[in-house]
């Protein structure tokens with residue numbers, strides 16, 4: 001695959017992460033890294049701990065053990081709003097849009113962290129607050145053009161079909177201009193055409209904006225096409241890590257997917 | 263055919279973000295404002311102004327305050343009456359104890375005091391939601407009721423517990439007549455509505471709505487839930503506090519704690535449900551509706567020659583409100599404001615249905 005931006009140094013490193021909920025061990029001793037500008041797939045059977053891993057990365061879950069190093073800084077325990085201000089954005093396996101708000105407002109919300117006019121300016125609106133609003137609107141309109149959702153700009157997202165909602169959710173994450181974008185099954189439940197569109201968007205995001213992407217996906221074809229490297233989880237443990245081809249041929253991976261007993 | 267946006271192309275984001283993007287709407291608004299600021303003070307009867315318009319305006323303001331909290335931020339509150347009382351008694355005490363204060367400053371201070379109380383009672387919202395939060399705000403209502411009827415300092419030790427507002431004098435001008443007080447209320451409501459609209463369409467409003475629609479996702483995109491919720495409580499209570507002060511000073515003149523009891527809280531909640539949750543226009547529609555229905559029930563049967571007793575009228579009133587609230591909660595949570603928007607949409611297409 002042609003790349004405008006070569007894969008760089010390590011952006012995120014997770015070390016020896018263990019996470020349990022009561023008796024359920026969701027992750028045990030998982031370590032891997034994600035490099036700048038790459039698309040890193042995380043795969044594994046249902047319940048393997050993939051979503052939990054993303055939740056740990058963006059501060060939604062707090063692992064009992066392990067370290068997370070982002071942009072060279074080993075971080076302390078963080079809340080999601082702190083990781084997002086550090087440049088991590090995500091989408092959810094079950095869409096988590098603001099259903100009562102329009103497409104435009106949802107994506108504008110993604111830029112909230114970049115807007116700074118204080119309360120009094122906002123109350124006044126005219127002048128600085130309006131200028132700021134327009135400036136961010138222009139950015140959001142570029143995302144809307146990029147994702148080809150111009151026609152649903154003003155539609156409340158609760159009324160949109162599933163595939164479009166997934167696209168709006170990607171738009172909201174992109175609006176934050178993240179350095180690391182976490183996508184949890186962005187193509188689940190889509191038809192072939194919608195999947196192709198989504199693949200194209202993901203590749204374009206990676207290529208045009210240089211965004212580093214961690215991608216959870218069940219469709220092996222998609223994973224093989226998109227990703228640079230793949231981590232495989234099974235029962236909360238990492239069982240393989242490498243290029244798509246190497247992982248595909250790995251016996252442990254084949255066993256995990258075929259459900260061979262441990 | 264008249265209500266059309268054909269030919270009105272929005273070429274800038276600025277125009278697209280306007281509160282009333284369609285020309286006909288702007289003209290209509292201008293006419294309404296003209297009527298409200300010039301027509302009514304000149305022609306309306308004293309009864310209309312005193313018994314209907316002044317209360318309508320002040321309740322609209324309170325409804326805006328409540329709607330910011332409930333409709334925009336999704337936090338329930340049954341303590342509105344109590345917060346209005348805070349505004350009223352704060353204004354009373356500021357005016358009483360620091361007589362040289364300008365009355366506008368007094369109203370702002372009353373709003374500020376109510377905002378502080380609102381933040382205090384909003385703290386539970388950081389932990390609890392829905393039903394439990396409703397109960398917590400109900401407790402606020404009862405506590406505030408108790409406070410103003412038992413702690414006599416607030417009522418300046420008047421034996422009856424009833425207090426009277428000072429004369430309404432601002433920059434040396436005395437607002438004596440009903441029309442003058444109406445204009446003062448109108449001006450303040452206009453400003454509050456504008457400020458509220460500006461807030462809800464901008465950054466802070468989006469953070470409130472994000473919390474309302476899905477607080478987890480809101481936090482993940484960087485909104486601090488604590489700041490969003492408490493700022494909604496603060497802004498909401500600020501506006502409700504001012505409306506409480508106006509209710510006492512411009513409408514009641516003299517009042518007892520009973521004026522701000524739990525019924526007031528429910529009354530305002532009904533207004534925003536019927537008018538439309540998450541709509542500034544809806545606050546006015548809801549307030550108009552709830553102020554008009556009792557009057558209509560008193561007058562229309564009599565005009566039709568079938569007078570009904572006041573007791574029957576008030577029962578009917580409750581039944582109508584009850585039925586409408588059930589209807590709106592189930593069928594149209596965005597209330598009259600949405601019906602209005604749908605109607606306009608139809609009109610835009612009329613007479614061609616597609």
Ligand SMILES: Nc1ncnc2c1ncn2[C@@H]1O[C@H](COP(=O)(O)OP(=O)(O)OP(=O)(O)O)[C@@H](O)[C@H]1O
Nearest residue numbers: 021024026044045046047048049050051052053093
């Ligand atoms: N909040 C939670 N409370 C309790 N258990 C949880 C929680 N979140 C995840 N788990 C458990 O952790 C394990 C891993 O779940 P996770 O959602 O990370 O899997 P996944 O790999 O994303 O699966 P899927 O492909 O089905 O999305 C599962 O056994 C799940 O039941």
Ligand SMILES: [Mg+2]
Nearest residue numbers: 050051052093
């Ligand atoms: Mg999952």
